[in-house]
Amino acid sequence: MAILKIARMGHPVLRRRAEPVADPTAPEIRRLIEDMVETMIDAPGAGLAAPQVHVPLRLVIFRVPAERITGGAEDRPVDLQVLINPEIEALGAETTEGWEGCLSVPGLRGSVPRHARIRYRGLDQNGEPIDRIAAGFHARVVQHECDHLDGVLYPQRMKDLGQLMFESELRHYQVMDAEAEET
Ligand code: NI
Numbered sequence: 001m002a003i004l005k006i007a008r009m010g011h012p013v014l015r016r017r018a019e020p021v022a023d024p025t026a027p028e029i030r031r032l033i034e035d036m037v038e039t040m041i042d043a044p045g046a047g048l049a050a051p052q053v054h055v056p057l058r059l060v061i062f063r064v065p066a067e068r069i070t071g072g073a074e075d076r077p078v079d080l081q082v083l084i085n086p087e088i089e090a091l092g093a094e095t096t097e098g099w100e101g102c103l104s105v106p107g108l109r110g111s112v113p114r115h116a117r118i119r120y121r122g123l124d125q126n127g128e129p130i131d132r133i134a135a136g137f138h139a140r141v142v143q144h145e146c147d148h149l150d151g152v153l154y155p156q157r158m159k160d161l162g163q164l165m166f167e168s169e170l171r172h173y174q175v176m177d178a179e180a181e182e183t
Pocket of ligand 1: 101102103104144145148182183
């Protein structure tokens with residue numbers, strides 16, 4: 001296990017489209033997942049995409065902390081989820097604004113519109129299919145992480161860059177929940 005270096009905004013690996021994972025159970029993928037989990041916990045973060053550790057593959061990990069859930073049936077805590085070759089489908093037209101941070105854009109937070117409710121599909125670390133409906137922070141973190149696989153960082157999704165701020169200032173002026181995670 002190893003803590004990996006996190007690529008920051010401006011590195012080309014964060015701009016490109018990542019490649020599908022051919023075999024989710026391959027030893028090198030297993031090792032990558034172990035290292036990504038250790039890196040995410042160390043950061044600490046709520047999510048991490050393989051391109052953020054300089055690996056251009058369609059693989060993300062995330063967690064939904066209990067303190068971030070809103071309590072709906074589709075918004076439950078998730079301890080740790082591996083999602084490989086994901087596909088996202090928006091359910092309905094509703095979008096919702098929420099504060100996001102990103103380990104590749106350290107120190108900043110931005111208010112980002114996301115689909116309120118999604119269906120996502122993919123494979124887990126054993127190659128087993130995942131097919132789930134998500135709302136709340138769960139839906140947000142999945143959309144944020146999967147954007148990394150298409151070379152998109154959250155500021156590119158923002159409608160108002162006046163809502164891009166240093167986390168230290170937000171904390172100071174109590175504009176947002178100071179505990180919001182980077183992903
Ligand atoms: Ni991110």
